[in-house]
Amino acid sequence: MNVRLQDRTRHFRTVAFNPARNAVQLIDQRLLPHRFAVVSTRDFRETARAIRDMTVRGAPAIAATAAYGLAQGARAFPGLSLKPFQRHLDLVEHTLAHARPTAVDPLNAMRNVRAAMAAARTVEEQQELALSAAEDFADASVEECRQIGRHGAPLIRAGARVLTHCNAGWLACVDIGTATAPLYAAQAQGRRFHVYCDETRPRCQGALLTAWELAQQGIPHEVIADNAAGHLMQRGEIDLIIVGSDRVLGRTGDIANKIGTYTKAVLAHRHGIPFYVAIPFSTIDWRLHSGRDIPIEERDEEEVLGTWGVITRPGERPAATARRVYVRTANPGSGARNPGFDVTPAELITGIITPLGLFKPRELWARRRQLGHE
Ligand code: MRU
Numbered sequence: 001m002n003v004r005l006q007d008r009t010r011h012f013r014t015v016a017f018n019p020a021r022n023a024v025q026l027i028d029q030r031l032l033p034h035r036f037a038v039v040s041t042r043d044f045r046e047t048a049r050a051i052r053d054m055t056v057r058g059a060p061a062i063a064a065t066a067a068y069g070l071a072q073g074a075r076a077f078p079g080l081s082l083k084p085f086q087r088h089l090d091l092v093e094h095t096l097a098h099a100r101p102t103a104v105d106p107l108n109a110m111r112n113v114r115a116a117m118a119a120a121r122t123v124e125e126q127q128e129l130a131l132s133a134a135e136d137f138a139d140a141s142v143e144e145c146r147q148i149g150r151h152g153a154p155l156i157r158a159g160a161r162v163l164t165h166c167n168a169g170w171l172a173c174v175d176i177g178t179a180t181a182p183l184y185a186a187q188a189q190g191r192r193f194h195v196y197c198d199e200t201r202p203r204c205q206g207a208l209l210t211a212w213e214l215a216q217q218g219i220p221h222e223v224i225a226d227n228a229a230g231h232l233m234q235r236g237e238i239d240l241i242i243v244g245s246d247r248v249l250g251r252t253g254d255i256a257n258k259i260g261t262y263t264k265a266v267l268a269h270r271h272g273i274p275f276y277v278a279i280p281f282s283t284i285d286w287r288l289h290s291g292r293d294i295p296i297e298e299r300d301e302e303e304v305l306g307t308w309g310v311i312t313r314p315g316e317r318p319a320a321t322a323r324r325v326y327v328r329t330a331n332p333g334s335g336a337r338n339p340g341f342d343v344t345p346a347e348l349i350t351g352i353i354t355p356l357g358l359f360k361p362r363e364l365w366a367r368r369r370q371l372g373h374e
Pocket of ligand 1: 057059060165166167172173177178205246257259
């Protein structure tokens with residue numbers, strides 16, 4: 001995706017790899033939209049930390065990060081014996097897999113990398129295959145997002161008012177995005193429309209990241225407080241909702257996504273508004289039988305009890321050098337509960353936008369061979 005930095009426009013992927021340094025390179029999403037910086041992780045533990053602390057976030061983006069992290073860990077192994085190498089790989093995979101529990105994409109991505117490595121006999125060959133498999137995963141993820149855009153674009157009519165939750169844009173992927181892909185494709189086809197970005201408390205991915213992405217792309221948009229969505233739906237001011245997902249159950253069509261997605265889906269159902277979920281193949285979990293079995297990440301209570309931002313006066317543009325600070329907003333001494341995700345049942349979902357086209361949530365299982373189930 002193109003980013004305007006001072007006077008220049010440059011193309012960036014959210015996640016990349018530097019083979020000479022054996023480093024994973026990440027756009028530091030904790031700093032956006034106030035500062036743009038790319039950071040490098042030097043080993044797989046640092047890569048896992050970057051996933052945990054949300055330097056990088058969004059299911060397909062942490063999947064590519066985990067795939068590169070696995071290659072990074074494999075390439076750092078000094079010996080030539082296969083057995084200790086396999087034990088080392090298990091540790092690397094385990095560390096990366098447990099950085100964040102809800103998204104299935106990192107598990108699927110690392111499974112791909114390990115399957116590709118199994119074709120080689122020596123440690124050296126496996127190290128090479130690990131990196132090429134991680135690169136293949138990242139490239140395929142970009143192409144899948146492009147196809148999601150192609151299939152989803154007809155849903156965005158001229159003048160449409162679209163609501164999205166959290167950030168399922170290019171920052172959440174390697175490039176292009178899932179929920180944003182149909183928007184970018186519709187824009188490229190010359191249609192004008194308006195996007196409402198749910199603020200998405202407590203981390204505010206909508207207000208910080210989606211709004212920044214859409215501004216970079218020149219798409220008209222406004223941030224709304226999470227609580228405003230029902231009001232706009234009731235007044236007929238939202239025509240369509242598109243969100244991403246961290247895990248879609250191939251057996252049932254239930255989906256996990258950022259906390260608050262379920263609320264929006266219930267409201268959309270109440271008001272007869274189409275509710276779509278856009279996903280690449282890596283987001284499908286073919287194993288679990290029920291949405292209740294999806295592990296839901298519980299995050300630090302500080303996220304709910306306060307907020308991060310830069311210091312400025314209301315109505316003023318913050319200075320480029322403004323320092324990022326944490327501000328306590330809740331009652332001192334009160335605690336908080338902070339589930340990061342919720343599960344939206346299949347019956348509330350109009351359609352799943354995949355790289356192969358649109359499906360009803362309950363159609364996924366019947367189409368499993370096409371959709372990549374082995
Ligand atoms: O906690 P986050 O910011 O990683 O949550 C991200 C989301 O919930 C996205 O909607 C999801 O990962 C899909 S991204 C294409």
